Structures are given as structure tokens and as C-alpha cells.
Amino acid sequence: MILAEHDNPVMPENGRMMVPIKKAYEMIDKMREKFFLELPVEKISLKKALNRRLASDVISAISSPMHNISIMDGYAISTSDRYPLALQEDIYAGDEPGKVLGKGKARYVATGAFVPEGADAVLKIEDAVIEDDMLKGISLEPWTHIxxxxxDFKTGETIxxxxxxxxxxxIGxxxxxxxxxxxxxxxxxxAVVSTGNEIKNGMTKxxxxxxxxxxxxxxxCEPEHIGVIPDNKEETVSVIEQVTKDYDMVVTIGGVSVGKKDFIVSTIIEGGSVVFHGYRIRPGKPLLVSYYNDKPVFSLPGKPTGAYTAMExxxxxxxxxxxxxxxxxLPVSKDIEFYSKGFDYIVYVEIRDGKAVPLGYEGSSLELFSGRKYGVSxxxxxxxxxxxxxYFMARDNLKEGENVTVNLL
Amino acid sequence: MILAEHDNPVMPENGRMMVPIKKAYEMIDKMREKFFLELPVEKISLKKALNRRLASDVISAISSPMHNISIMDGYAISTSDRYPLALQEDIYAGDEPGKVLGKGKARYVATGAFVPEGADAVLKIEDAVIEDDMLKGISLEPWTHIxxxxxDFKTGETIxxxxxxxxxxxIGxxxxxxxxxxxxxxxxxxAVVSTGNEIKNGMTKxxxxxxxxxxxxxxxCEPEHIGVIPDNKEETVSVIEQVTKDYDMVVTIGGVSVGKKDFIVSTIIEGGSVVFHGYRIRPGKPLLVSYYNDKPVFSLPGKPTGAYTAMExxxxxxxxxxxxxxxxxLPVSKDIEFYSKGFDYIVYVEIRDGKAVPLGYEGSSLELFSGRKYGVSxxxxxxxxxxxxxYFMARDNLKEGENVTVNLL
Structure with a gap:
């Protein structure tokens, strides 16, 4: 077995290195740093930016708004002037900035127009009365409707x-x-790789x-589902060798337990370097994280919620x-008693009537069991x-109504 | 002006049909029904299903799991038997279903394997002791680890x-x-269409x-940004005519107020049929919804949060x-006083330390004003x-600590 040189491996206990979640995060963060240092960066137009990950901070090239703008259709005035005010030429959105308001004057400004120099408020059109080309209105606080x-932000500010x-x-x-x-x-x-005869032959979806x-x-990311490896050591080795050459990273699913046909584990242990095998999280504790051909490989457990938890x-x-x-x-809707100690349990919930309703129990949309012990498996x-x-994370039993911190998906 | 024949238009008041949100929803739901009745349906493979909208319920073709399965590596036993138990042939995930457990016997079952007929519990491998080919273990409740x-769901169930x-x-x-x-x-x-000289000439982004x-x-959806119409009636008419012929629906942005250069409104009123113009929501009250060439047209206000609110x-x-x-x-973090009555205010918030922190105030990531009146414009x-x-919706002033119902984005 080759131990990971990249990180701080934890020595195995009974053939499995089970790390607490904090330690797992530390290791992942180190792997991440190395990975992104080596990941190429490209310049892309904003049109293609949706769902892409920034490789550098975005600094504003301009101030927003660039000049004082009116947020109403109305009249730009100075609050130090008194009605009635004589009207100057209108200003519209899109007109050049730098126009000026004369003393004792008012100018019509459209929503989005630059407010003229000398003006410090905009009188809404609904509050304006024009008589004999003179404007009357209500008194305004400085900077009303401007x-x-x-x-919003200034040139050079990190956005x-x-x-x-x-x-x-x-994007906006x-x-x-x-x-x-x-x-x-x-x-x-x-590369996403499934494993297991039961998947290969269609017995299990x-x-x-x-x-x-x-x-x-x-x-x-750009994922590609490579296919299903049957429970066969040679095929497992050959697929893992290939995908770790062809892809930036690999996610395998299933075959990470201590069962007699879990070939992913032995393949990684023999040909790769384990970062950790097992973390103190349920569901999904047999998660295996490693490098193979110097590519990160995440080997997820096969049970759907375990796989989902490790992904998340x-x-x-x-x-x-x-x-x-x-x-x-939120308050939890039921007493929860956990089967075994020493794990952080990830409890998936629905939010209903201001309560966190654990899935699996009566009253949730998935009623798998009605006992009080949390059947994570x-x-x-x-x-x-x-x-x-x-979901929330909990280590100790909970009473109905006790508050839990729900991470929203 | 041609009134909408499709729905129940509300008659204009002062040139603007301002509807309450409930009425707006009713009208939108009717438009939606008509639109989707006419929208073609296609059969697509699950590979292309992400972000697509279902045109019919999905009914499960199978039960899940299809047979009793073991969720642990261990030994299938009958809880009515007593240890020690003689061992029969192993069963793995992917093996055919329908195997049988003899009286007084045990069979190794891998995680995911079908549990043999006659077994009603699985003894975890960690709790198992094998001596002289006989299994000993701990006593189990029926259906443990099965x-x-x-x-999970049954054949014919709506999923x-x-x-x-x-x-x-x-997808899973x-x-x-x-x-x-x-x-x-x-x-x-x-078709997404921007309007306004200030956008066209780049004065405003x-x-x-x-x-x-x-x-x-x-x-x-498959959106396409057509470009920017300057403040010009002829161009406005010509673009709206064209896009309502070429696309399934249209979203225009800006030019829906009562300003002197809001050409979208007059174009729609003259050539289309208004469903409603204005709804009692701030920000974004001048929203205009219509048909033009029998295509739904949503004309959003130009201020970003107004546009966002109407989209949402x-x-x-x-x-x-x-x-x-x-x-x-969640409790709101500040007193909030609204400027005018008769509107439902959409207040955007950050969630921090278990509180709803309204954007715009001190302490939020956007501190635009520090007064107590909510400057929605x-x-x-x-x-x-x-x-x-x-965001939450509110009609009346709020005191710090008062609970609001936040819709999570």
C-alpha cells in the first residue's frame, strides 16, 4: 500500500482510516489548493460565464451609477430654492452627463437620466404642478429620488x-x-464510473x-458517465488506469465497503495513494478519497443518500x-435517537410549518420506519x-422542538 | 387600444391598470394554461432531462427495492432460529433473486444483495463470529438491516x-x-429585448x-438576447412585430413607466392587447403583461431589482x-417603515445569525441608506x-424582531 505523499494521511485502523469531518475538510482543502494551482485558466466572455468558476477577483472598472441619476420621472430641483421654478430643457436617460441646473430653475428628468449639476432632489411628476411654464410642488429632503x-459600488471595488x-x-x-x-x-x-454486478446486469437501477x-x-464541471465496472478486479484496474489518464478527476460509485467483492478499495490501495478511507459521517462513512496516476479520485458509497452526502x-x-x-x-418535529455514538449524523429534512421534519419518519414524504431510532442505513x-x-448535522439524541441548524439545499 | 380577449382585463385607472398580486397571479395562471396547451411535447431520454419541464406525471415502472435487500455486509438469518447456524452459499449484489434460506441456516449477504426467502434479518459482519463453519452472533429484531x-416506492406510484x-x-x-x-x-x-438610449449608447450598463x-x-427556456431598441417609436414597433413572430414569447426590459419616452407602452397598447399594466408590488410596479401577435409579452421595468422581482x-x-x-x-433585524400604503413590498434580505437582514440598511452587504423608511426605489x-x-412580502410597517416569512432563492 502506498500512502498519500500529497497530504497528511491518517494511519489506518483495522484497515480503514476513519477521519472526523474536520480532518477530512482539511485534507480536501489541501487537495483543492494543489488541484486549482495546476488547473488552466481561460479568459471568457460574460456570455459564456453562467456556472463558471472565477479564477480571480472581479474588480469594478466603473462606479455605479456613474453619475447621480434620477430614479423617478419628475423634475430636478435644488432643495435650497423655493417654488415656483422656471423650466429649463428636459433631460432623458441616455443624454450626456454634465448638464447644469440654473439657480431658481427646474429641469424635467426621466427615470435613469443623469441629474444636472446643482440639483439635489427630484420632484415626482405626480407631485408637480405646472402653471404658466412655472413649476410648483412639495418640499423635499435633499437627495430624494436620486x-x-x-x-452602489465604486471603481476599483471588489465585486x-x-x-x-x-x-x-x-451575471447581472x-x-x-x-x-x-x-x-x-x-x-x-x-469521469463518473459506476461499479457492481447488480448495476451492470440491471438488477438494481x-x-x-x-x-x-x-x-x-x-x-x-464537464462530467461523463463512463459506464459500469462489474465485480472483477482486472476490469476495475484497467478502467481506473484509463480514466485517471484521460480525465482531470474521477468519481467512482460503490464498492468501497469491507465486503468480499469491493474491488475499488484494493485497486486504489495497490496502485494509488489513499488520502483517507472512511470519515465519521453517517450516511456514507466508507467514502474513499485518493490519488491515482496523480489524479484525485473520489470513491463514493453506493447507497444513494450516502453518495449524495459525500458529493455535498x-x-x-x-x-x-x-x-x-x-x-x-428550526425546531425538529420528532425525537431522534441515534443508533451508535462517534458519528456526525447528516439528517435530511423537509421544512414544513416552520419545522424540520426528518425524512424517514411518519409525517414526512418518505415514511420508511416509525420507530424512534434513526435508521440511517x-x-x-x-x-x-x-x-x-x-439537512442538519447532529451527534447527540434530540428532543422534539429542540432547535437544529438546517443547511438549505 | 385593443383589450385582451384572452383573459379578464382590469379597466385602466389613469391610463394604468394596477392589479393586486392575487389578481395578477390569476391572470398569469390563465395565460399559462393556454400557452402550455399549445406548446408541443416531446419524448426525451433521461440523459437530456436536466432542467426540462415534465409534460406528464412520472409513474414508477417498478417497485424499489424490487426485492428485500441487505443494507449491510453480513449474514442473512431468521430471527426465529437460534445460534449457532450452519453456513450456506454466499449471496452477492447482482445475484439472481429467489434464493432460499434453510431452517437453522445462515447465508453471507453483501450490501445490496437480495435477502433469501426465509430470512428476516441481517447480522452485521462486525457482530459475527465463525467457529467450525458455524455462525454465532447477537440477537436481532425482525427486519434489522433489511x-x-x-x-421506497411501489409499481404504479406517482413519483x-x-x-x-x-x-x-x-434525475437520480x-x-x-x-x-x-x-x-x-x-x-x-x-426573445429578450432591452430598450433605452442610455443602454444603446453605453451610458448605462x-x-x-x-x-x-x-x-x-x-x-x-432557450433565451436569446436580440439587442437594444433606442428610444424611437418606429424601431420599437418594428422589433416587437418581428420578435413576436419569430419566438414563443418575449421579455422586454425598460420603457414601461409613464415617462415621455416610454415607447414600449404605446406600442403594446396600439398593436397588442394588454392583460394588465402595473401591479401593486414594489419594487417593479409598472410591469406590463400583454399579448402581441398572440404571443405573451412580459415588459419588465428597467431598474434591476424591479426587473428581478417581476421575473421571480x-x-x-x-x-x-x-x-x-x-x-x-425569521425575525427581521431592523424596524422597517414603508413610504406609501396600498402596496405589497418585496423586501430582499440576507440571512445572518438567524435574522432576516434587509438589504439597503446598515449591517447588510448593501448599505444604500441609513434612514428608517424603506427606500424601495x-x-x-x-x-x-x-x-x-x-425575500419577504410585507404591507405594514415592521418592528425589529417581528417574524417575517422569507422565501428562499
């Missing part, structure tokens, strides 16, 4: 940070900053590979970095558990 | 409903149900069009139907306000 230049993924809303912000292209990491090519591919896609906690962190999930504190075998709104 | 056939959009997780579920293709609505071709396109893309509340509903957003009740002009975690 957005000041640079109030988005390296490693963030471009979302529909951030990017355009507002005056930049026309961004530096993005090359799309990561990922391959729930995981398409889910894994879809998740990778939403994280800006570990692979997502590897690709996206320590990305903030929106968290909310049963729930992790259920594809239907993937409909969760979020 | 997922019963059909416990996903018409109109839902396929997400990474649901779809594969589990044994269906190989789905009926999906044809991708909706949407076009924040909205790319954001609108990206949102439509995540909702499974109205266009999303038109495309996706009444889709559930995850909601959480200012906030809606700010592209940076698009970084929100969610």
Missing part, C-alpha cells in the same frame, strides 16, 4: 471573489461593473451516476471551496430521500 | 408531477423508477438582459407554474441588491 454616483460560481443574478452584477470578460478556471473534466453527473454539471460535503467542497450554504435554525438506501429541502 | 421490497422541473436529485429518482424517457415540454424560445437570460436558462413573481410563475419556494420564518436601482438570500 441615487448618488458610486453609491466578486475568486472561486465563486457565476449565477444568474451575478458582472455586466454592471463594466468588465467584458472574466478569468475562469477551465471546465473540470470528470443506477440511481447514482446520473445524479452525480447532474450535480457536477451544476457546479460547472466533500466533492462540492473540493470543487467549489468552502461555499456558504444558507442556514436556518435504511434512509441512505432510499432514492426518494433525495427530495430533501436541507 | 430494506423491504417496495418500501414526480407534471410541470416539475428536473433537478440533479430528481427518475433512474430509480425504471423509466427510460420522459415527456417534456419543448424548450420555450424567448445593461445589467438586466444577461440576468434575465440566465434566469430563463435555469428555468429550462410573474415570469417564473408563467413558466414553472405555482412552484413552492422553501419558506422560513433606491434599492431597486442597485444591481448589488441582487445578492439576496431571499
Amino acid at each position: 441615487v448618488k454616483a458610486g453609491s 466578486l471573489y475568486e472561486n465563486s460560481v457565476i449565477r444568474p443574478q451575478t 452584477i458582472l455586466h454592471a461593473t463594466g468588465v467584458s470578460s472574466i478569468e475562469a478556471y477551465k471546465k473540470i473534466k470528470v 443506477d440511481t447514482n451516476a446520473p445524479m452525480v453527473c447532474a450535480m457536477l454539471e451544476t457546479w460547472g 460535503l466533500i466533492v462540492r467542497r473540493f470543487i467549489m471551496g468552502e461555499t456558504r450554504r444558507v442556514k436556518v435554525d 435504511i434512509i441512505s438506501a432510499s432514492p426518494r430521500s433525495l427530495v430533501a429541502d436541507g | 430494506v423491504k421490497a417496495g418500501s 414526480l408531477y407534471e410541470n416539475s422541473v428536473i433537478r440533479p436529485q430528481t 429518482i427518475l433512474h430509480a423508477t425504471g423509466v427510460s424517457s420522459i415527456e417534456a415540454y419543448k424548450k420555450i424560445k424567448v 445593461d445589467t438586466n438582459a444577461p440576468m434575465v437570460c440566465a434566469m430563463l436558462e435555469t428555468w429550462g 413573481l410573474i415570469v417564473r410563475r408563467f413558466i414553472m407554474g405555482e412552484t413552492r419556494r422553501v419558506k422560513v420564518d 433606491i434599492i431597486s436601482a442597485s444591481p448589488r441588491s441582487l445578492v439576496a438570500d431571499g
Whole structure:
């Protein structure tokens, strides 16, 4: 067995290196740093930016707004003047900036127009009365209905940070900053490999590979499902050798337990270098993370929720970095008693009537068991558990009504 | 002016038909029904299903699991037998179902293997002791470590409903149900049209069009940004005529107010049929919804948050139907006083330390004003306000600590 040279491997206990989640995160973060240092960067236009990952901070090239603008159709005035005011020429959105308001004067400004120099408020058209070409209106506080230049952001300000993924809303912000292209990491090519005779011969449906591919896609990767390796050592070695040459990284699914036909484990141990095998998380504890041919290989457990959890906690962190999930504190809807100690349990929940309803129990959309002990192995075998709104992490038993911190998916 | 024949138009008041949100939803739902009735349906493979919208319910073709399966590596036993037990042949995942367990016997079963007939529990390998080819272990409750056939879902059960959009997780579920293709609505071709001299000549950055396109893309549409119409009536008419012939639907941005150069409004009123113009929502109240050449046209206000709100509340509903957003009740972090009555205010928030922090105020990532009155016009002009975690809807002033229902984005 070759130990990982890349990171701090934890020595195996009973053939399995089971690390706590904090240690797993540390290792993943180191792997990530190395991986992204070597990942090519390319300049892409904003048109192709959706779902791409920034390789550098985005600094605004302009102030926004560039000049004071009116946010109403109305009349630009100076609050130090008194009505009635004589009218000067109108100003529309798109007119040049730098126009001036005379003392004792008012100018019609359209929404989005630059407010003339000397004006410090806009009287809404609904509040304006024009008589004999003179404007009367109501008294206004300074800066009413004006957005000041640079109030949204200023030239040189950092708007988005390296490693963030471009979302529909951030596309809008990017355009507002005056930049026309961004530096993005090359799309990561990922080979996704299923394993197991029961998948190969169709006895069990391959729930995981398409889910894994879809998740990778939403994280800006280019996944490809290579196929299913049957329970055969030679084939396992040959496929792993090939894909670790052809792709930037590899995700395998299944065959990571201590069963008699879990060939992924022996293949990696013999030909690769283990970073860790097993983490103190349920569901999904047999997760195996390694390098093979110097490429990162994530070997997920085969139960759907275990695979999903490892994707969410570990692979997502590897690709996206320590990305903030929106968290909310909610009372849990049931007592929960965990079977064994020493694990962080990931409990998937639906949010209903302001409560976190654990999947698997009565009253949730997936009622697999009605006892009080949390049957993590049963729930992790259920594809239907993937409909969760979020999850919380817990180590100790919980009473109904106790608050938990739900990470929203 | 031609009134809409399709729906129940509300008569204009002062040239603008301002409808409450409930009425707006009703009208959108009717438009939607008509639109989707006419939208072609196609059969697509699960490989192409991500982000597509289902045109029919998905019914499971199989039970899941198909047979009782073991969720551990261990020994299938009958809880009515007593240790020690004689060993029969091993069973692996992928082996044929229908094997049998003899009385007083045990069989090794791998994770994922079908449990033999006659067995009602699996003894974990860690709890098993083999001496002289006989198995000893601990006493088990019936059905320990077994997922019963059909416990996840059954043949003929409805798994996903018409109109839902396929997400990474649901891809997994779809594969589990044994269906190989789905009926999906044809991708909706949407023309996105910007307006305004200030956009055309580059004085103001076009924040909205790319954001609108990206949102439509995540909702499974095929958007195309046609370009920018300057403030010119003839060009406005000619572009609207053309795109309503070439596309399934149209989204225009800007030019929907009561300003002197808002040519979208007059073009639609003269050549199309208005469904409603204006809804009692801030930001974004001048939203104009219409038909032109019998195609739905959504004319958004030009301020980014107004445009975003109309996309989120109205266009999303038109495309996706009444889709559930995850909601959480949170205390608001500041007193909020609204400027004018008679509107539902959409207040964008960040979620921090278990509180809903309204954007625009001190302490939020966007500090545009520090007064207590909610400056919806200012906030809606700010592209940076698009970084929100969610929003709540409120009609009356709020005190710090009062609970609001946040819709998570």
C-alpha cells in the first residue's frame, strides 16, 4: 500500500482510516489548493460565464451609477430654492452627463437620466404642478429620488471573489461593473464510473451516476458517465488506469465497503495513494478519497443518500471551496435517537410549518420506519430521500422542538 | 387600444391598470394554461432531462427495492432460529433473486444483495463470529438491516408531477423508477429585448438582459438576447412585430413607466392587447403583461431589482407554474417603515445569525441608506441588491424582531 505523499494521511485502523469531518475538510482543502494551482485558466466572455468558476477577483472598472441619476420621472430641483421654478430643457436617460441646473430653475428628468449639476432632489411628476411654464410642488429632503454616483459600488471595488460560481443574478452584477470578460478556471473534466454486478446486469437501477453527473454539471464541471465496472478486479484496474489518464478527476460509485467483492478499495490501495478511507459521517462513512496516476479520485458509497452526502460535503467542497450554504435554525418535529455514538449524523429534512421534519419518519414524504431510532442505513438506501429541502448535522439524541441548524439545499 | 380577449382585463385607472398580486397571479395562471396547451411535447431520454419541464406525471415502472435487500455486509438469518447456524452459499449484489434460506441456516449477504426467502434479518459482519463453519452472533429484531421490497416506492406510484422541473436529485429518482424517457415540454424560445438610449449608447450598463437570460436558462427556456431598441417609436414597433413572430414569447426590459419616452407602452397598447399594466408590488410596479401577435409579452421595468422581482413573481410563475419556494420564518433585524400604503413590498434580505437582514440598511452587504423608511426605489436601482438570500412580502410597517416569512432563492 502506498500512502498519500500529497497530504497528511491518517494511519489506518483495522484497515480503514476513519477521519472526523474536520480532518477530512482539511485534507480536501489541501487537495483543492494543489488541484486549482495546476488547473488552466481561460479568459471568457460574460456570455459564456453562467456556472463558471472565477479564477480571480472581479474588480469594478466603473462606479455605479456613474453619475447621480434620477430614479423617478419628475423634475430636478435644488432643495435650497423655493417654488415656483422656471423650466429649463428636459433631460432623458441616455443624454450626456454634465448638464447644469440654473439657480431658481427646474429641469424635467426621466427615470435613469443623469441629474444636472446643482440639483439635489427630484420632484415626482405626480407631485408637480405646472402653471404658466412655472413649476410648483412639495418640499423635499435633499437627495430624494436620486441615487448618488458610486453609491452602489465604486471603481476599483471588489465585486466578486475568486472561486465563486457565476449565477444568474451575478451575471447581472458582472455586466454592471463594466468588465467584458472574466478569468475562469477551465471546465473540470470528470469521469463518473459506476461499479457492481447488480448495476451492470440491471438488477438494481443506477440511481447514482446520473445524479452525480447532474450535480457536477451544476457546479460547472464537464462530467461523463463512463459506464459500469462489474465485480472483477482486472476490469476495475484497467478502467481506473484509463480514466485517471484521460480525465482531470474521477468519481467512482460503490464498492468501497469491507465486503468480499469491493474491488475499488484494493485497486486504489495497490496502485494509488489513499488520502483517507472512511470519515465519521453517517450516511456514507466508507467514502474513499485518493490519488491515482496523480489524479484525485473520489470513491463514493453506493447507497444513494450516502453518495449524495459525500458529493455535498466533500466533492462540492473540493470543487467549489468552502461555499456558504444558507442556514436556518428550526425546531425538529420528532425525537431522534441515534443508533451508535462517534458519528456526525447528516439528517435530511423537509421544512414544513416552520419545522424540520426528518425524512424517514411518519409525517414526512418518505415514511420508511416509525420507530424512534434513526435508521440511517435504511434512509441512505432510499432514492426518494433525495427530495430533501436541507439537512442538519447532529451527534447527540434530540428532543422534539429542540432547535437544529438546517443547511438549505 | 385593443383589450385582451384572452383573459379578464382590469379597466385602466389613469391610463394604468394596477392589479393586486392575487389578481395578477390569476391572470398569469390563465395565460399559462393556454400557452402550455399549445406548446408541443416531446419524448426525451433521461440523459437530456436536466432542467426540462415534465409534460406528464412520472409513474414508477417498478417497485424499489424490487426485492428485500441487505443494507449491510453480513449474514442473512431468521430471527426465529437460534445460534449457532450452519453456513450456506454466499449471496452477492447482482445475484439472481429467489434464493432460499434453510431452517437453522445462515447465508453471507453483501450490501445490496437480495435477502433469501426465509430470512428476516441481517447480522452485521462486525457482530459475527465463525467457529467450525458455524455462525454465532447477537440477537436481532425482525427486519434489522433489511430494506423491504417496495418500501421506497411501489409499481404504479406517482413519483414526480407534471410541470416539475428536473433537478440533479430528481434525475437520480427518475433512474430509480425504471423509466427510460420522459415527456417534456419543448424548450420555450424567448426573445429578450432591452430598450433605452442610455443602454444603446453605453451610458448605462445593461445589467438586466444577461440576468434575465440566465434566469430563463435555469428555468429550462432557450433565451436569446436580440439587442437594444433606442428610444424611437418606429424601431420599437418594428422589433416587437418581428420578435413576436419569430419566438414563443418575449421579455422586454425598460420603457414601461409613464415617462415621455416610454415607447414600449404605446406600442403594446396600439398593436397588442394588454392583460394588465402595473401591479401593486414594489419594487417593479409598472410591469406590463400583454399579448402581441398572440404571443405573451412580459415588459419588465428597467431598474434591476424591479426587473428581478417581476421575473421571480410573474415570469417564473408563467413558466414553472405555482412552484413552492422553501419558506422560513425569521425575525427581521431592523424596524422597517414603508413610504406609501396600498402596496405589497418585496423586501430582499440576507440571512445572518438567524435574522432576516434587509438589504439597503446598515449591517447588510448593501448599505444604500441609513434612514428608517424603506427606500424601495433606491434599492431597486442597485444591481448589488441582487445578492439576496431571499425575500419577504410585507404591507405594514415592521418592528425589529417581528417574524417575517422569507422565501428562499
